[in-house]
Amino acid sequence: MLEIKNLHASAEGTEILHGINLSVGKGEVHAIMGPNGSGKSTLAQVLAGHPGFEVTQGSVTYEGQDLLEMDPEERARAGLFMAFQYPVEIRGITNAYFLRSAVNAIRKTQGLPEYDPIDFLDVLAQKLRTIGWDDSLMSRAVNEGFSGGEKKRNEILQMAVLEPKLAVLDETDSGLDIDALKTVADAVNKLRGPERSMVVVTHYQRLLNYIVPDYVHVLADGRIVRSGGKELALELEDKGYDWLREPAVAR
Amino acid sequence: MTAVAPQTRRAEDAVAQLVADYEAFAANGAAGAPPWVQELRAGAIRQFAEAGFPSTKDEEWRFTSVEPITRTRFAVASATVSAAVRRAVEEVAIGESGERLVAVYVNGRFVSELSSLALPTGVTIGSLAAAAEGDVARQHLGRLADPSANPFTALNTAFVLDGAFVHVGRNVAVDRAIQLVFVSLAGSEPTVSHPRNLYLFDDGAQASIIEQFVGIGDGPYWTNAVTETVLGENAVVDAYRVQREHDNAFHTATSQSRQGRSSVYTSVTFAFGSRLTRYDLNATLDGEGAECTINGLSVLRDEQHVDFHTTLEHAKPHCPSWEVFNGVYDDRSRGVFSGRIIVRPGAQRTDSKQTNNNLLLSEDARADSQPQLEIYADDVKCTHGATLGPIDPKAMFYLRSRGLDEEAARNLLTFGFGAEILNSVSVEELRTQLDGIVHARLDESARKRSS
Ligand SMILES: Nc1ncnc2c1ncn2[C@@H]1O[C@H](COP(=O)(O)OP(=O)(O)O)[C@@H](O)[C@H]1O
Numbered sequence: 115m116l117e118i119k120n121l122h123a124s125a126e127g128t129e130i131l132h133g134i135n136l137s138v139g140k141g142e143v144h145a146i147m148g149p150n151g152s153g154k155s156t157l158a159q160v161l162a163g164h165p166g167f168e169v170t171q172g173s174v175t176y177e178g179q180d181l182l183e184m185d186p187e188e189r190a191r192a193g194l195f196m197a198f199q200y201p202v203e204i205r206g207i208t209n210a211y212f213l214r215s216a217v218n219a220i221r222k223t224q225g226l227p228e229y230d231p232i233d234f235l236d237v238l239a240q241k242l243r244t245i246g247w248d249d250s251l252m253s254r255a256v257n258e259g260f261s262g263g264e265k266k267r268n269e270i271l272q273m274a275v276l277e278p279k280l281a282v283l284d285e286t287d288s289g290l291d292i293d294a295l296k297t298v299a300d301a302v303n304k305l306r307g308p309e310r311s312m313v314v315v316t317h318y319q320r321l322l323n324y325i326v327p328d329y330v331h332v333l334a335d336g337r338i339v340r341s342g343g344k345e346l347a348l349e350l351e352d353k354g355y356d357w358l359r360e361p362a363v364a365r
Numbered sequence: 366m367t368a369v370a371p372q373t374r375r376a377e378d379a380v381a382q383l384v385a386d387y388e389a390f391a392a393n394g395a396a397g398a399p400p401w402v403q404e405l406r407a408g409a410i411r412q413f414a415e416a417g418f419p420s421t422k423d424e425e426w427r428f429t430s431v432e433p434i435t436r437t438r439f440a441v442a443s444a445t446v447s448a449a450v451r452r453a454v455e456e457v458a459i460g461e462s463g464e465r466l467v468a469v470y471v472n473g474r475f476v477s478e479l480s481s482l483a484l485p486t487g488v489t490i491g492s493l494a495a496a497a498e499g500d501v502a503r504q505h506l507g508r509l510a511d512p513s514a515n516p517f518t519a520l521n522t523a524f525v526l527d528g529a530f531v532h533v534g535r536n537v538a539v540d541r542a543i544q545l546v547f548v549s550l551a552g553s554e555p556t557v558s559h560p561r562n563l564y565l566f567d568d569g570a571q572a573s574i575i576e577q578f579v580g581i582g583d584g585p586y587w588t589n590a591v592t593e594t595v596l597g598e599n600a601v602v603d604a605y606r607v608q609r610e611h612d613n614a615f616h617t618a619t620s621q622s623r624q625g626r627s628s629v630y631t632s633v634t635f636a637f638g639s640r641l642t643r644y645d646l647n648a649t650l651d652g653e654g655a656e657c658t659i660n661g662l663s664v665l666r667d668e669q670h671v672d673f674h675t676t677l678e679h680a681k682p683h684c685p686s687w688e689v690f691n692g693v694y695d696d697r698s699r700g701v702f703s704g705r706i707i708v709r710p711g712a713q714r715t716d717s718k719q720t721n722n723n724l725l726l727s728e729d730a731r732a733d734s735q736p737q738l739e740i741y742a743d744d745v746k747c748t749h750g751a752t753l754g755p756i757d758p759k760a761m762f763y764l765r766s767r768g769l770d771e772e773a774a775r776n777l778l779t780f781g782f783g784a785e786i787l788n789s790v791s792v793e794e795l796r797t798q799l800d801g802i803v804h805a806r807l808d809e810s811a812r813k814r815s816s
């Protein structure tokens with residue numbers, strides 16, 4: 115599904131990722147944990163195609179295609195979705211309108227007919243039922259005046275509607291209280307399936323009690339320093355990140 | 366300095382010319398007006414002659430030169446009715462004919478044969494000249510818009526002749542929009558008209574009012590309008606103003622409203638047309654618990670210049686106000702927003718929020734934003750914020766990461782600036798009409814960019 119090899123990426127001339135290797139199979143859920151500033155968001159943004167980062171070495175293959183050659187919108191249309199750590203406000207555009215534009219953009223490239231506003235309401239209603247949420251965010255401008263929790267919910271809502279094959283969730287848990295965290299995790303779990311892979315980026319082990327991953331990787335200073343099963347997350351919870359970082363420093 | 370002198374002379378020439386025009390007007394047909402109107406005019410022309418035209422040295426006119434107006438000799442316009450006028454009215458009027466309330470003013474004069482006014486009980490809509498014969502208009506006309514504050518208001522007052530008069534009686538709720546269509550005709554020579562409007566909403570009245578300013582013909586003309594609006598206690602009024610003069614037009618206007626206790630006034634202004642517009646919107650919250658919303662949108666291109674000056678005066682306690690003004694500027698167009706908020710002594714618990722967002726679609730477009738807070742009470746909340754620049758790259762990436770291509774993302778983000786204001790239009794048919802105008806404008810911009 116996704117094959118990252120020796121990925122080096124920099125921003126404004128400074129290298130942030132120093133050779134990432136990661137392989138995600140179909141239907142697998144991988145957690146990426148790491149301290150602040152370790153490069154988690156950079157990895158997520160590079161996968162989504164953010165033009166502010168330059169890949170200087172390495173390769174990323176997605177379903178046999180060279181992901182790095184694709185524009186951000188081509189990646190989205192090919193089934194890649196990234197939930198932003200800091201979702202962006204879009205003034206004046208309602209969530210419903212935005213989602214329809216996105217879905218139609220994708221359908222158009224697939225040769226499918228576009229939804230009109232009325233049909234799309236049905237599609238939305240059905241998606242909302244799937245994750246058990248109401249339509250209260252739909253008629254508000256995208257992320258505008260949303261609370262932190264609403265913004266995160268909105269990202270998951272977009273994922274539900276866009277039905278990606280690979281979802282990268284960047285700290286979708288930060289800033290949420292425990293109820294909001296459960297709501298979000300619950301929806302993510304409902305969207306798990308054999309055809310959908312996920313990379314769940316988080317700073318806290320807490321989320322992984324609710325979204326149980328198949329694999330856990332620890333990112334520190336732009337490198338994956340440890341990989342393991344879900345137990346690794348618990349170990350991190352006990353010991354913190356420092357014990358993992360030291361060998362990298364000593365080297 | 367030497368370059369300035371001839372221009373100053375020209376402005377003085379223009380003032381002298383207008384004063385001479387006034388004298389001819391006062392001696393002529395205008396003499397039929399009641400004596401109090403004649404006095405109002407005489408006082409105003411003195412104020413205009415004294416003040417002259419503003420220059421960019423005046424703080425309030427820093428960003429807007431009226432030199433294109435003073436350079437041109439404008440004759441006083443007269444009203445004629447043609448098929449083109451009928452077509453223009455049909456283009457902007459909404460609702461089924463026979464059921465709608467539409468009053469038409471050609472070069473500032475009420476034209477009854479073009480209007481369709483099946484007036485509900487308690488509602489008067491029509492000609493200010495006719496209303497000036499009665500007491501109600503006399504009590505209010507010229508009481509709000511201050512000729513000494515703005516030379517264009519003085520000039521309009523000096524030439525007061527006709528315009529729209531609307532009066533909605535106590536506790537009357539008007540169930541359909543009151544549409545006022547102001548048509549300016551460009552003749553063989555440049556002409557000026559001075560529509561003068563008075564809107565009175567008694568206690569508990571409820572209405573929506575739509576002003577449409579349109580132009581016919583290609584030559585230059587100048588519309589210089591003044592509107593005074595009075596809201597009684599508990600009155601609820603939505604006022605929409607659509608300026609879509611043609612590209613060679615000049616448009617100067619002032620609107621002054623005063624609100625009574627617990628009244629709710631929502632003003633939404635759109636500017637699409639004209640070569641040069643200066644619009645002063647002044648709202649006074651003069652009763653406890655009154656609410657006021659002022660929204661505006663300019664979508665400009667070519668060399669268009671729109672200066673939107675607002676003054677929100679909180680004179681009494683417990684009044685909230687909201688103001689959002691967005692501008693989308695392409696080519697070499699220029700937008701100015703000035704948002705002045707005055708909180709008078711004693712206007713405690715004022716809660717005022719002002720936002721100004723400017724999107725520059727071209728490197729040559731320009732926008733200036735000027736918030737001015739004058740607060741003389743201590744228990745108040747006033748916030749303001751402004752944004753200026755090209756399309757936000759973060760938003761661009763966000764949309765692209767959801768599958769929209771660059772062009773679609775840019776169009777959506779651009780339209781959002783308009784949509785934010787369009788969403789505050791609660792007359793659905795009007796919103797659809799304006800939506801169409803904004804889309805057409807932005808599509809045109811997008812086509813230009815891609816070609
Ligand atoms: N656009 C950028 N320009 C310069 N430096 C950046 C940029 N984005 C991130 N960085 C730097 O890269 C490092 C990793 O950041 P980030 O990927 O956001 O970490 P994390 O998500 O793990 O907290 C930090 O030191 C950060 O300051």
Ligand SMILES: [Mg+2]
Binds near residue numbers: 154155156199285
């Ligand atoms: Mg991060």
